[in-house]
Amino acid sequence: MRLSWFLLLxxxxxxxxxxxxxxxxxxxxxxxxARSIDAIDLAKLAKMRGMRGLVLKNHYESTAALAYIVRKxxxxxxVFGGIDLNLTVGGINPAAVERMTMxxxxxxxxxxxxxxxxxxxxxxxxxxxxxxxVARNGELLPEVKQVITLVKRHSLxxxxxxxxPEEGLMIVREARRQGVEHVxxxxxxxxxxxxxxxxxxxAAKLGAMIEFVFDRANMAANAKAIREVGPAYCxxxxxxxxxxxxxxxxxxxxxxxALKKEGFTDAQIDLMSKTNPARALGLP
Numbered sequence: 266m267r268l269s270w271f272l273l274l275x276x277x278x279x280x281x282x283x284x285x286x287x288x289x290x291x292x293x294x295x296x297x298x299a300r301s302i303d304a305i306d307l308a309k310l311a312k313m314r315g316m317r318g319l320v321l322k323n324h325y326e327s328t329a330a331l332a333y334i335v336r337k338x339x340x341x342x343x344v345f346g347g348i349d350l351n352l353t354v355g356g357i358n359p360a361a362v363e364r365m366t367m368x369x370x371x372x373x374x375x376x377x378x379x380x381x382x383x384x385x386x387x388x389x390x391x392x393x394x395x396x397x398x399v400a401r402n403g404e405l406l407p408e409v410k411q412v413i414t415l416v417k418r419h420s421l422x423x424x425x426x427x428x429x430p431e432e433g434l435m436i437v438r439e440a441r442r443q444g445v446e447h448v449x450x451x452x453x454x455x456x457x458x459x460x461x462x463x464x465x466x467x468a469a470k471l472g473a474m475i476e477f478v479f480d481r482a483n484m485a486a487n488a489k490a491i492r493e494v495g496p497a498y499c500x501x502x503x504x505x506x507x508x509x510x511x512x513x514x515x516x517x518x519x520x521x522x523a524l525k526k527e528g529f530t531d532a533q534i535d536l537m538s539k540t541n542p543a544r545a546l547g548l549p
Contacts (some may be wrong), residue, residue, distance in 0.1 A: 270387045275445045281516055284315035285535070287343070287542035288509070289422075289449070290478060291319045291374070291513050292506025295331075298324070300506045304331055307506075307513060308339035312466075314514040320374070320546070325353040327365045331371025336372065345546060347375025349426070350412070351382035355460035356397040359549035361416055362464040363436035366419045374546055376416055377451065378409070379438060385429040389457030400432050405439055413443050422447040422545050424476075430460040447545050448473040452504060454490055455480065462493045469498035474545050479516040488527035496533040514538050
């Protein structure tokens with residue numbers, strides 16, 4: 266009943282088309298954290314709204330196999346998975362990344378550095394629990410460099426996760442040194458990342474894309490940061506799937522409408538929501 270209602274809304278004439286949009290940051294069920302919609306139903310909804318693709322994200326396990334299943338159940342939309350290097354997959358674990366690349370279908374396309382178990386996240390949340398470091402004494406850990414080598418070897422997308430701004434820039438520099446083509450600074454303005462505009466600009470100059478996610482409370486601030494970094498270096502994505510937030514297509518439509526009110530053109534929004542995400546995933 267719930268899905269039928271969502272799909273009916275999606276088919277209504279007033280539902281904004283999102284033709285060609287790719288959401289590289291989509292949370293969904295099945296998950297060990299509460300989510301608003303499962304991956305198959307999300308893919309159906311996104312397809313009905315004209316979206317080109319989704320990247321399924323789970324903080325605690327690989328979504329490469331889930332992407333395979335969703336593509337089988339919902340043909341006509343491009344669905345990718347990835348692996349988030351938190352404690353549940355062994356932290357910065359090159360073996361886990363290598364195994365993800367071997368999953369049938371080859372739809373495991375993204376590697377996120379640690380998020381909820383990142384040292385920066387645990388410190389920012391003032392928690393006392395185990396964490397996954399990415400650097401020590403101003404130097405990336407050897408296993409982080411090994412993971413970046415695998416990203417390069419398999420032409421994956423590397424994301425900085427919940428690393429601190431300084432750690433994120435270290436990751437971007439090392440990725441550039443190793444010749445990684447596709448790097449994204451994960452939700453750069455959101456806690457616990459909180460990159461300054463100058464840091465985002467530096468990351469962009471080093472070849473990274475800067476991700477800005479749906480954030481109703483900070484639309485104007487995000488718009489200002491996007492303008493200063495430049496739409497050519499930015500990606501718009503949802504980071505949705507939480508029970509009390511809009512569903513991903515609705516959140517994206519609201520996000521794009523808010524950016525238009527801030528003065529962004531349709532062409533700029535298309536660049537950040539269609540062209541740049543496709544480039545980041547290595548798609549034509």
